[in-house]
Structure formats: structure tokens, C-alpha cells
Amino acid sequence: MTADPFAPHTAATTSGTAASASGLTKVHGTGDARVTALDDVSITFRQGEFTAVMGPSGCGKSTLLHCAAGLDTPTSGSVRIGTTELGTLDDRELTRLRRDRIGFVFQAFNLLPTLTALENITLPSAIAGRRPDREWLDQVVAMVGLSGRLGHRPAQLSGGQQQRVAVARALASRPAIVFADEPTGNLDSRSGAEVLGFLRDSVRDLGQTVVMVTHDPSAAGYADRVVFLCDGRLVDEMTRPTPDRVLDRMKAFDTRSRTS
Ligand SMILES: Nc1ncnc2c1ncn2[C@@H]1O[C@H](COP(=O)(O)OP(=O)(O)OP(=O)(O)O)[C@@H](O)[C@H]1O
Numbered sequence: 665m666t667a668d669p670f671a672p673h674t675a676a677t678t679s680g681t682a683a684s685a686s687g688l689t690k691v692h693g694t695g696d697a698r699v700t701a702l703d704d705v706s707i708t709f710r711q712g713e714f715t716a717v718m719g720p721s722g723c724g725k726s727t728l729l730h731c732a733a734g735l736d737t738p739t740s741g742s743v744r745i746g747t748t749e750l751g752t753l754d755d756r757e758l759t760r761l762r763r764d765r766i767g768f769v770f771q772a773f774n775l776l777p778t779l780t781a782l783e784n785i786t787l788p789s790a791i792a793g794r795r796p797d798r799e800w801l802d803q804v805v806a807m808v809g810l811s812g813r814l815g816h817r818p819a820q821l822s823g824g825q826q827q828r829v830a831v832a833r834a835l836a837s838r839p840a841i842v843f844a845d846e847p848t849g850n851l852d853s854r855s856g857a858e859v860l861g862f863l864r865d866s867v868r869d870l871g872q873t874v875v876m877v878t879h880d881p882s883a884a885g886y887a888d889r890v891v892f893l894c895d896g897r898l899v900d901e902m903t904r905p906t907p908d909r910v911l912d913r914m915k916a917f918d919t920r921s922r923t924s
Contacts, residue, residue, distance in 0.1 A: 824855025
């Protein structure tokens with residue numbers, strides 16, 4: 665029997681790898697405006713692991729995230745979510761896969777202002793015509809500490825609370841993988857630390873897989889591993905990172921760019 669690529673997340677359908685990219689290259693523009701944002705990047709995101717993606721500004725972090733999440737199409741190379749290769753899907757199938765198998769958290773919280781927190785969290789499943797898994801939803805809502813705020817609209821919530829709603833929305837479908845692009849970029853350090861704690865708890869306690877782009881060594885310190893991009897290439901990797909070790913590694917990029 666072939667595994668259903670749209671089935672809810674289970675260990676059996678992903679056999680340890682939540683997502684992977686092979687030979688990923690992305691070229692933007694043509695002629696003088698041509699920029700190679702990603703240059704032959706191959707990477708595996710293991711199930712139940714929290715990965716931070718770091719590197720100097722313009723090195724291709726967001727492009728990697730967007731290509732890996734099926735929001736952008738690579739110039740060459742392939743991406744798999746679980747066992748499904750994105751390049752084999754038509755637009756409708758890709759939209760469905762993004763909705764059902766991938767969670768997104770962006771710097772801007774991207775909540776719908778007219779909906780309550782709970783309605784925002786369950787919107788993707790409502791669009792899909794599915795009832796949310798109540799037990800899972802309760803766990804997610806409790807984890808991000810929103811139980812008393814579910815009837816509030818975004819304008820009645822702080823930035824940190826709004827991002828918690830966005831994290832709960834990303835986790836609500838029990839996705840194969842959550843992609844977060846600078847999730848703490850709009851938050852003060854206390855709210856940012858809370859959101860990072862929730863992302864880490866979703867990995868540790870709920871077995872989720874998270875990939876996060878960040879500029880912040882403290883944020884990267886919440887991850888299980890950090891991968892470093894430079895000029896569109898994967899140049900280093902660190903397991904069990906601490907903010908100090910990440911900062912030291914980032915300083916080496918600064919030195920390099922000052923001397924090159
Ligand atoms: N749509 C686009 N058209 C042309 N060039 C682009 C486009 N998107 C990104 N680029 C270029 O590709 C390179 C990588 O951009 P990307 O946004 O992935 O980097 P980044 O590491 O996320 O940067 P930052 O840390 O500043 O957000 C940059 O040189 C950028 O200018």
C-alpha cells in the first residue's frame with residue numbers, strides 16, 4: 665500500500681526524515697540582475713528535530729525556507745516533504761500539501777483580524793472542510809498558554825499572544841514540519857523567549873519538527889542544531905548550540921566579509 669502524502673503526521677509515513685532537499689539551486693533575475701540565492705544545497709530535516717538556519721544577510725536563508733516549504737520553485741534540485749517530492753505535484757496538490765502537511769510561522773503574525781484566536785487557529789482545517797482533532801488542539805492550545813484567550817480577536821491580544829496564536833495555528837493540523845521565518849523578529853525579548861520555548865516544547869513534548877530562520881544567536885540556542893549558509897551554500901553545522909558558540913561562529917562570517 666502506498667502511503668497517503670496527505671495523511672496526518674505519523675512516524676510510519678516519514679521514517680525519520682520530515683523533509684529533505686537535494687541539489688537545491690535558486691537563481692533570481694537574469695543578465696546583470698542575476699543572483700544565485702541558493703547554490704546546490706542538500707539538507708535533511710529529521711523528524712522531531714528543531715533546526716535553526718543562520719548566516720549573513722542575503723545568504724539565502726529565506727529562499728531556502730521558501731523552496732523547502734513549497735512557497736517558491738527552485739531553479740533546479742528537488743524537495744521532499746516526507747516521501748512526497750514537491751516537483752511531482754500540480755498547483756492544486758501543492759496547495760493541499762502546504763495546507764495539510766506544513767505549518768508556517770512568519771515574522772508578521774498574519775492573523776485574520778475579524779476572527780477570534782480559536783477561529784484563526786482552526787481556519788486551515790475549516791477551509792479543508794475537516795473537524796480539527798480536538799484532543800491535539802487542546803494540547804496545543806494548553807502548551808502555548810492560550811486557554812483563557814480563545815475568544816479574543818487579534819487586536820485584543822499582545823504581539824506575543826498573537827504569535828502564540830500563529831504557532832498554535834501552525835501546529836493545529838499536526839504537520840510533518842513547521843517552517844518559521846524570523847518568528848521573534850517583531851517581539852520583545854520576553855515574548856520572543858516564550859514563543860521560542862513553545863516551538864522547542866512542540867518538538868520535545870509533541871514530537872513536531874521545526875525549521876527556523878533567525879538572525880539571533882539566542883534564538884538559535886533553542887534549536888537542536890544550527891546550519892550556516894554563506895553565499896547560498898551550506899558551509900557549517902553545529903549540534904547542541906549555545907548562543908555563545910553561535911555568536912562566535914557568526915563573528916567568523918563578519919571577519920571574512922571585512923577581509924574579502
Ligand atoms: N525575488 C527576488 N528577486 C531577485 N533577487 C532576490 C529575490 N529574492 C531574494 N533575492 C536575492 O537573493 C539573495 C538571497 O536572499 P534571501 O532573502 O534568501 O536571503 P536571507 O539570507 O534570507 O537575507 P536576510 O537575512 O537579509 O533576510 C539576496 O541577494 C537577495 O537580494
